[in-house]
Amino acid sequence: MTSQASASQSGVGFGQIAPPNSSGVSILIVGAGFxxxxxxxxSKRKGHKVLVLEKFEELKVLGDIISFGSNVGRIFERxxxxxxFWPVCTHVDKLTLHNSQGDILVEQKMENPLYGAYSYNGHRGDLxxxxxxYAQSLGIEIRLGQDVSEYWETDSEAGVISNGERISADAVVGAxxxxxxxxxxxxxxxxxxxSSGYAIYRAWFDCEEQGVDKDPLTKFMCENGDTFHGWIGPDVHFLVNTSGGGRKMSSVITHKDEADIEESWSFPGKMEDCLKIVAGWDPRCAALLSKAPSLVDWKLVYRDPLPTWIxxxxxxxxxxxxxxxxLPTSIQGASQAVEDGITLAVVLQLAGKQNVPLAVRAWEKIRYQRVRMAQVLGETNRDMWHKAKPDAKGESVSLPRPEWLLGHDAEKHAYEAxxxxxxxxxxTGYKLPTLPPVPAVSVAA
Incomplete structure (x- = not known):
């Protein structure tokens, strides 16, 4: 087993870049998302040989807003x-949260940087x-138009069948x-x-093109640069923000929805259905929602925690x-996905080619409870807003931004753990991971 000390002695360790292909480990990654x-x-930085297979035939700028917390921001900075990233991101200094009638419940400061690193919130396609x-600039091979039809493994390797070709590596990552x-x-x-029992109507559009800056009910979103507002009511929360100095707008409204997601969970949204959700609310809500030229009706998918990830x-x-x-209310889905990949790259470097299964099992052990705690935080955030009383104030409705979550450094922790x-x-042998007790999730910094 290679230790952190021996890795450091060879000139490879936390924050360092290993010579190309120096680890001897080959990694096959399926999926070129975040x-x-x-x-x-x-993995490239840790000296592994990397191949990425992606099903799309060309890169398309899709989606709307995505958020990366400072726990991953420190990695991007590294x-x-x-x-x-910074020029295309939203820059807000507070979240103004209202009840459904428009009364302000809290103006929460949104420090950035936080815990020594920046967070990045911007258009998913741009980032x-x-x-x-950046991946291509490092010389990483990315094959587009790949139909991965089968995964397999033996005692000595693993691989896939993609476009009829059998491809093998020391480790395979399903991303x-x-x-x-x-x-x-x-x-x-x-x-x-x-179905999680909830869905989101979401939109992203140009404020000037849609007249946001001209409407007396909506121009407040554009007048003072980037702005972030939210409204909460029984089993509903509506968040809207502008970016690019108030030029672009993103809106998401989460509501109850028990629709079947057997085949698909993303559909064109109907504006009349969306506006029914905010009937009787602060009129600014309907005005903001109706500015969207189109909506995506996104059903929130739920899965029980898997017994294992390996x-x-x-x-x-x-x-x-x-x-x-x-859930989107965790504001951590993308960040935890990045943490997964960082941690896996580090432990494979420390274990070496002869100990890949040990590295993968250790990776799961390191990651499993932390990820579940972050997931539960998203569930408690949603419930906090959806069950809040109309006169709730201050911290009782503020988004938690705990240090255990946002102050984390996945690369450093992997070397230590x-x-x-x-x-x-x-x-003691490999054991299936265990779920953390719910009380272990703290919403306090």
């Missing part, structure tokens, strides 16, 4: 991406394009989202997502949404 690209980038370009085909190899059966032979790991989909996790597995 989880897959982040895993690929850190990669030298701050100057690229993804920049991360994709292909909620519908990951890799889940079958991990679980031994086909599992299906289910295959029986421990050469396949699920990361990001493939392993643990998040690997040896203990690996030693425990070697001495």
């Amino acid at each position: 989880a897959g690209l982040s895993c690929a980038i850190e 990669w030298g991406l701050h100057d690229k 993804h394009s920049m991360l994709f370009d 292909d989202g909620v519908r990951s085909r890799a889940r079958k190899l991990v679980l031994g059966y086909e599992d299906k997502p289910k 295959s029986k032979g421990a050469r396949l790991a699920l990361i990001g949404d493939a392993a643990h989909p998040f 690997y040896e203990g996790a690996a030693k425990d597995i070697l001495e």
